Amino acid sequence: MDTSSFETDLSLFKYDDLEALPEEYRELTEDERTERIEAARAELGDDVVVLGHNYQRREIVEHADFIGDSYQLSKEAANADADYVVFGGVTFMAESADIITDDSQSVILPSMEASCPMAGMAEALQVDAAWADITDAAPDENIIPITYMNSYADLKAFCAEQGGLVCTSSNAHRAFEWAFERGDKVLFLPDKHLGENTAHRLGLEDSTVEWDPWDAEGKTAEAVADADIVLWDGYCQVHERFTADHVAEVREDHQDVNVVVHPECRREVVEAADVVGSTSTITQTVEDADPGETWAIGTEIHLANHLQRWHPEVNVVPLCGDACMDCNAMRQIDPNYLAWVLEELVEGRERNVVEVAAEEKELAQVALDRMLEI
Numbered sequence: 166m167d168t169s170s171f172e173t174d175l176s177l178f179k180y181d182d183l184e185a186l187p188e189e190y191r192e193l194t195e196d197e198r199t200e201r202i203e204a205a206r207a208e209l210g211d212d213v214v215v216l217g218h219n220y221q222r223r224e225i226v227e228h229a230d231f232i233g234d235s236y237q238l239s240k241e242a243a244n245a246d247a248d249y250v251v252f253g254g255v256t257f258m259a260e261s262a263d264i265i266t267d268d269s270q271s272v273i274l275p276s277m278e279a280s281c282p283m284a285g286m287a288e289a290l291q292v293d294a295a296w297a298d299i300t301d302a303a304p305d306e307n308i309i310p311i312t313y314m315n316s317y318a319d320l321k322a323f324c325a326e327q328g329g330l331v332c333t334s335s336n337a338h339r340a341f342e343w344a345f346e347r348g349d350k351v352l353f354l355p356d357k358h359l360g361e362n363t364a365h366r367l368g369l370e371d372s373t374v375e376w377d378p379w380d381a382e383g384k385t386a387e388a389v390a391d392a393d394i395v396l397w398d399g400y401c402q403v404h405e406r407f408t409a410d411h412v413a414e415v416r417e418d419h420q421d422v423n424v425v426v427h428p429e430c431r432r433e434v435v436e437a438a439d440v441v442g443s444t445s446t447i448t449q450t451v452e453d454a455d456p457g458e459t460w461a462i463g464t465e466i467h468l469a470n471h472l473q474r475w476h477p478e479v480n481v482v483p484l485c486g487d488a489c490m491d492c493n494a495m496r497q498i499d500p501n502y503l504a505w506v507l508e509e510l511v512e513g514r515e516r517n518v519v520e521v522a523a524e525e526k527e528l529a530q531v532a533l534d535r536m537l538e539i
């Protein structure tokens with residue numbers, strides 16, 4: 166098959182300067198690796214801070230100084246005064262950390278292959294083209310673009326330039342309110358489910374329209390003109406997997422079960438759940454549960470597994486059992502990579518540094534600062 170004519174210009178792997186893991190790190194046992202990571206950390210002391218997103222493997226979060234959701238971690242990155250921020254997360258999170266931290270600090274993503282597919286669903290060039298169509302459809306209205314944190318820096322910069330901002334799953338409703346205080350309409354990218362769930366939270370569910378950038382026929386100027394919220398047609402494949410049937414089944418299988426889900430889940434799943442929130446809300450919900458309570462977790466499987474381990478007094482069950490997915494992007498952060506990048510830092514070599522281009526950085530910072538202020 167000749168693949169040379171395939172369109173490969175998708176930003177699934179935004180950084181193509183991936184450095185392969187040296188051979189000697191491939192065969193480490195967990196004990197050897199732990200010893201080496203701890204030794205490197207002791208040597209580096211306060212020069213390094215390790216951040217671990219809630220979806221990272223146990224072997225990563227065990228070495229993290231801070232574990233949290235993407236909002237909490239962006240704040241930790243902003244507060245860090247270490248020379249090196251090693252980010253156990255995905256590319257867009259490391260980019261945001263680079264934007265927020267000082268120029269003298271380096272942000273390191275242990276493996277450059279950790280790219281969130283949803284972030285790749287809204288490319289800045291594609292958004293530029295859509296923006297022209299959307300603004301044409303509503304020429305007298307002030308449209309404010311909001312991008313979910315799960316997007317690349319160039320899109321964050323675009324939002325700042327057009328008077329918009331960034332949000333995470335824990336502050337999307339506040340970002341929408343901020344936008345409606347300043348404009349007439351919101352374009353929300355790239356996650357249509359978070360957008361729809363936020364519209365419901367604000368009572369604007371009857372005034373949304375989906376924007377499918379791949380479907381020219383679907384772009385009806387009239388529908389855009391009538392809506393308050395235009396939802397970019399992106400989604401997370403890990404969270405789209407959950408269905409309302411999973412919620413019904415878990416309620417049948419477990420007496421008195423409570424269900425908590427992430428707002429990247431489909432609307433009907435969120436409606437059927439008891440609690441909806443970011444990964445830190447999910448964590449807090451289980452932390453606050455009484456011993457013996459049962460909680461079904463509708464998010465990435467590693468967080469459900471951490472919660473089971475961290476709270477043995479609570480009965481934690483994954484919402485769709487063995488069918489629950491792990492995030493392939495998050496999984497790329499292999500703990501052997503963590504050992505490698507830390508030992509390289511001890512030797513004075515920086516590997517897999519994420520550096521946002523200067524022209525994007527300044528504007529993207531404006532969009533992130535607006536978020537940190539709401």
Ligand code: 13P
Pocket residue numbers: 219233234235236315333334335401429442443444445
């Ligand atoms: P949080 O902002 O809730 O940590 O979610 C990040 C994410 O990637 C969810 O899929």
Ligand code: SF4
Pocket residue numbers: 255281282283284315401402403404465492493494495
């Ligand atoms: Fe992206 Fe979904 Fe993975 Fe989150 S869980 S990083 S949205 S693919």
